[in-house]
Amino acid sequence: MPTPHESCPTSSHRENCAALNMSDPLAAKHQPIEFAQRFxxxxxPRLPDADAVLPYLRRIDAARSYSNFGPLLTEFESRLAGRFEAGSKVVTCVNGTQALTLTLNALDLAKGSLVAVPSYTFVATAHAVIAAGLTPLFLDVDPNDWMLRPETVRDxxxxAPAPVSAVVVVAAFGAMPDLEAWKALREDTGLPVVLDAAAAFDQARVAEIPTVISLHATKVLGIGEGGFLATTDAELAARVRQLTTFGFRGxxxxxxxxxxxxLSEYASAVGLAALDSWETDRLQFLRAAQMMKVAMTFLPDVQFQPGWGDGWVTSVCSVGLxxxxxxxxxYRLQDQDIHTRRWWDRGCHLNPAFAEYPRGDLSVTETLSRSVLGLPFAIDMDGDDISRVAAALSLALSGR
Structure with missing residues (x-):
């Protein structure tokens, strides 16, 4: 009797593939696979092309303003702030790590005090805490959504070996945490909460909790290098601004x-061009994600993040295996010229840079390090490549 992985594709599955203009990975599985194809x-990543940026570069030429909060940066920040609730302020920065560091600095926390952070995050989160003169306290995440929980912080x-002065919550690969629960923790404990939403440009629309977003080239809205803080706290925004510009304030x-x-006017030019095409780009990300999900329907061992490619988009495809x-x-995918990435590796606590910092039980983080993998994904990934990844993943999971 054939196993589920060997059963024939259903007609509905074939219709879904046809509707998305992609080859049927199930049929591909039963054909000889040529893996000597392109890597x-x-x-x-794909940033705005030269033609899209050129009108903004001409504005720079005309104004002869290149940095120091010129007209393009002012417009860029205004358009970003418009994505959030009324009264929100946006402060741009040279990159997301600096934006997070300076936000923590602006909170005026006791130097050396503990900041609760998930170990399951990109190392930039921990580096920002340390750069702000604080000490990361590595905590575990929820096994279902891969994010830190308020209950874990309360416990x-x-x-904790010393007073905890703040919390940094991370939006896992672009998924948003339960912000109401984090606001409740802030009200109950008085602890400042900062959201590291580096990959969550699409979903981040509320700034009552200070929210830091990356504009790195690998993000859904990328400018090369950059980041910003969005907050409804005008004084916090003003202090972060001051920290970005030599301590000047008027x-x-x-x-x-x-x-x-x-952030320079040139980076702002790319940012404005990226915002011009954002709605179209978002639809392209959704289409690529939906094709990926259709291609994996015959692989029950592959688990996508809840809502990925349906309610929200991000620039990576991290799946549970x-x-x-x-x-x-x-190893097997690499052998077939398909590159993968463990975007958050094994957790911050296992990096030599953070070996001496305090931590709680991290059993879920350690499990995720052995079960979460970033598959190939891009805004313009086509059906043939997606089908090839799905077929190769099927073979890899079956041990072939």
Whole structure:
């Protein structure tokens, strides 16, 4: 009797593939597969092309303003702020890590105090905490949505080796956490909460919790390097702005120790062009994600994040696989010229840079490190490549 992976595709599955203009991965599975095809990268970012950016570059030429909060940056920040609730402020920065660092600095937390962070995140989160003169306290995440829970922080307050002064929550690969629950924790404990929403440009529309978003080239709205803070706290925004510009605040006097982390007019030109095409680009990301999900319908062991490609988009495709299978699957796909990426690797706590920092039980993080893998994904990924990835993943999961 054939296994589920060997059963014939249903007609509805074939119709779905046809509707999305992609080859049927189930049929492909039963054909000889030529893997001496072109290499499929894990990520293939696409920024606005030269023609889209050129009108903004001409505005720079006309204004002869190149940095220091010129007209393009002012417009870029205004358009970004318009995505959030009324009264929200946006402060741009040279990159998302700096934006997170300076936001933590602006909260004026006790130097050296603990900041609760998930270990299951990109290392930039922990680096930002340390750069702000604070100490990361690595905590575990929920096994279902891969994000830190308020209950975990509440429990940690009882055993933490020193006072916890704040929390950084991470939007896992672009999925948003339960913000109401985090606002409740803030109200109950008085702890400031910051949202590291580096990959969540699409879903981040509420700024009552200070929210930091990356504009790196690998993100859905990328400008090369950049990031921004969105917040309804006008004083916090003003202080972060001051920290990005030598401590100036309405004068040429440095009132506080600060840095230079301003975004240039050239980066803003790319950002404005990216915003011009955002609605179209979002639809393209949705289409690519839906094709990926259709291609994987015959692989019950492949689990997508809830809502990925339906309610929200992001620039990566991180999937859950059977526990302990990632090493072998990654090797087999690589052998077939299909590149994968463990975007968050094994968790921050296992990086040498963070080896000495305190942590709680991280059993879920360690399980995720053996079961979550980033598959190839891009805004313009076509049906043939998606079908090839699906067929190769089927073979990899079956041990072939």
């Amino acid at each position: 499929i990268p894990a990520a293939r 940690a307050l009882a055993w 004068s040429r006097l440095s009132d506080i120790a600060a840095t230079n982390a301003k 059977p526990n302990g299978s990632v090493d072998a699957v990654e």
